[in-house]
Amino acid sequence: TPRVFSGIQPSGGLTLGNYLGAMKRFVTMQDEGKFETIYCMVDLHAITVWQDPAVLRDNTRELCAFFIAAGIDPEKSILFNQSQVPEHTQLAWIFNCVARMGWMKRMTQWKDKAGKNAENASLGLFGYPALMAADILVYHATHVPVGDDQKQHLELTRDIAMKFNHDFGVEFFPVTEPVIEGPATRVMSLRDGSRKMSKSDPSDMSRINMSDDADAIAQKFRKARTDPEPLPFEMEGLTDRPEARNLVDLYAALSGRTLPEVMAEVGGKPFSEFKPMLADLAVEVISPISSEMRRLAKDTAEIDRVLAKGAERARAVAAPVVKRTYEIVGMVG
Ligand code: AQP
Numbered sequence: 001t002p003r004v005f006s007g008i009q010p011s012g013g014l015t016l017g018n019y020l021g022a023m024k025r026f027v028t029m030q031d032e033g034k035f036e037t038i039y040c041m042v043d044l045h046a047i048t049v050w051q052d053p054a055v056l057r058d059n060t061r062e063l064c065a066f067f068i069a070a071g072i073d074p075e076k077s078i079l080f081n082q083s084q085v086p087e088h089t090q091l092a093w094i095f096n097c098v099a100r101m102g103w104m105k106r107m108t109q110w111k112d113k114a115g116k117n118a119e120n121a122s123l124g125l126f127g128y129p130a131l132m133a134a135d136i137l138v139y140h141a142t143h144v145p146v147g148d149d150q151k152q153h154l155e156l157t158r159d160i161a162m163k164f165n166h167d168f169g170v171e172f173f174p175v176t177e178p179v180i181e182g183p184a185t186r187v188m189s190l191r192d193g194s195r196k197m198s199k200s201d202p203s204d205m206s207r208i209n210m211s212d213d214a215d216a217i218a219q220k221f222r223k224a225r226t227d228p229e230p231l232p233f234e235m236e237g238l239t240d241r242p243e244a245r246n247l248v249d250l251y252a253a254l255s256g257r258t259l260p261e262v263m264a265e266v267g268g269k270p271f272s273e274f275k276p277m278l279a280d281l282a283v284e285v286i287s288p289i290s291s292e293m294r295r296l297a298k299d300t301a302e303i304d305r306v307l308a309k310g311a312e313r314a315r316a317v318a319a320p321v322v323k324r325t326y327e328i329v330g331m332v333g
Contacts, residue, residue: 004029004179005141007040007082007132010059011051014066016208016282017187017197019289020253021147025182027071029145037077038139038314039067044082044089045132048125049113049200061303062293066210068306069292078317080310082135087318091134092127094325098164099130103156109149133157137173138318145179148186149196154178168328184253190224193242211290214283221247221279226271233267235259247271247278254281 008014008022030037041063046056060081072079082088104110104126114121124131132153136144137160144154154176161173189195189206197207205220212220226243238245251274252262266274297303326333 001036002034002142003139004035004037004143004145005040005136005139006145007042007045007135008063008067009046010041010043010056010063011046011049011199012055012059013199014063014210015187015197015199016210016250016286017147017184018199019070019210019286020182020184020187020250022145023067023070023072024253025145025179026067026077029143029179030072030077035143038141038317039072039077039079040135040314041067041081042132042135045128048122048128061300061307062297064303064307065293065296066289068296069289074306074310078310078313079306080314081307084307084311085314085318087138087315087322088131088134090322091138091318091325092131094329095130095133095137095160095164096127098160098167099127099133099156103159104129107152107156109153129153129156130160133160136176137161138321139314140174140321141176142174143177143179147196148180151178151180170328172324172328182253183249183259187250187253188242188246190220190246192225193246208282208286210286210293212286214279214287217282217286218276218279221275221282224275230268230270231263231266231274233263235263244271247274251278251281254278254285 006022006026008018014023026037026039029035041060043056043060046059064079064081067079068074107129110126110128113125133156136157144157146154158175161175164173165171187197189197189201190208191203191206195201195206199207201207205223208217208220224243224247226247227241229241231244231248232238238248248259248262248266251266252259255262266277
């Protein structure tokens, strides 16, 4: 069976963008039953920027509770935390030696996150995509569901797999397919239609957090930036109106309907009418997940048991791949 791998950073909270662009699609792929599904909290990625240790531990457990509350079944999928499976970093070192500096320097996430202060960014942040390639390829994953922002990193993963295979004259690592589809592969900030919604945006008003209550959600949509025109009647009328487009996309993704279906319902409405509809729908989707998350997160012993079991299952798949890789590279052992 084809194998799916994807991960989310426990870098604090979870946005509606992470949920619609990633988590919700992880659940669909698990439930379709066409794939073996492997999902990961990538704590080693999170520490490429500073994380308070106690907060990181809490965030990792909370993210695990989110996965389960959103519908990931730790029996059906392998659900685990990255640092509990050392094979990821073992393979990442090999990939550090395969990937080229020039490839890494071209990554837009590196440029965005390191910004003008690249001299002071961590080496880990620069090497992030090599660890990500290892996360995926240590399972020989064939399909990776992600948001649109990760497209470039997945291309790099393919480049690393191909260069490794070519350098060592083997057909060992698969060339992975990104799975970037659906109506919410790039959810935009509520304050700026040209930036993606992100956990690390300094403005909390720019995002819907999966832990926001109904009042906060209603307020954030009410204050979301828009132009003054009412919604158009046709999809074409959303071109060059990024904020309007984003809200309509969100409505479609949250209601599980297509854009044309949604336009037939809300076309022509002023934002004063549409925004409360969107807020109600978001609350309907988010609140059962967040209340279940809070319930599950209370039992940290149970979360830790799930993570330990997930790590054991993950290692059973990853260890033989690392062993074979080290043989191919020429390590004695
Ligand atoms: N705005 C988004 N729309 C759709 N998908 C998104 N993803 C992130 N933002 C959006 C997808 O969520 C998955 C997990 O992302 P991550 O936790 O690894 O970190 P990220 O991509 O860097 O997301 P954030 O929220 O912007 O976190 P920070 O601010 O810490 O960097 C990925 O599949 C991603 O595509």
